[in-house]
Amino acid sequence: DAKTTQPTSMDCAEGRAANLPCNHSTISGNEYVYWYRQIHSQGPQYIIHGLKNNETNEMASLIITEDRKSSTLILPHATLRDTAVYYCIVRVAVTSYGKLTFGQGTILTVHP
């Protein structure tokens, strides 16, 4: 699975959009980009995933560059409850099992 690089930490004002970048320059054609987050003392929570097209759901939007070497997770209107560690994960979908490799992630702090 491709390695990902994320900033260690980011800040965002409540009500503003939070844009979390992820670099995955060695991504292969059959690897998906997944985003999870982990709020303190809770289990990881799935947010969104995509292959090459931009994706949107009720939680966030995922923008993947045309060359697929980087992506951005967008939380359109961040709230205090969005403070968490955000993980960008790249993995091959067609494997015998879906092992997820969590890196260090980005600590997002949403402040009033």
Add this chain to the structure above:
Amino acid sequence: NAGVTQTPKFRVLKTGQSMTLLCAQDMNHEYMYWYRQDPGMGLRLIHYSVGEGTTAKGEVPDGYNVSRLKKQNFLLGLESAAPSQTSVYFCASSYEAGDHSNQPQHFGDGTRLSIL
């Protein structure tokens, strides 16, 4: 909709004791996983199961055993607990078969285990 439920939420054991962690999912998922999370190390896969009656080793399987007797349950056992097994344990499940192989994993809220 409960999703993935882990029991117990907290436990303190003495070295050498045994215990079983239970994971139950109500989403009819084929795949189930056990991870451990330690400070500064992210999540590491212990064991996983691709279906009822089947299990396989992950990255850090030593000292643990698992069983998947029913599709909805995945048990993680510690036969002789050691202080190095102090960790937070997460169970996850996913629907993963055929064309749906890109489905995400859904996690429980974890079991915090301390071995004294």
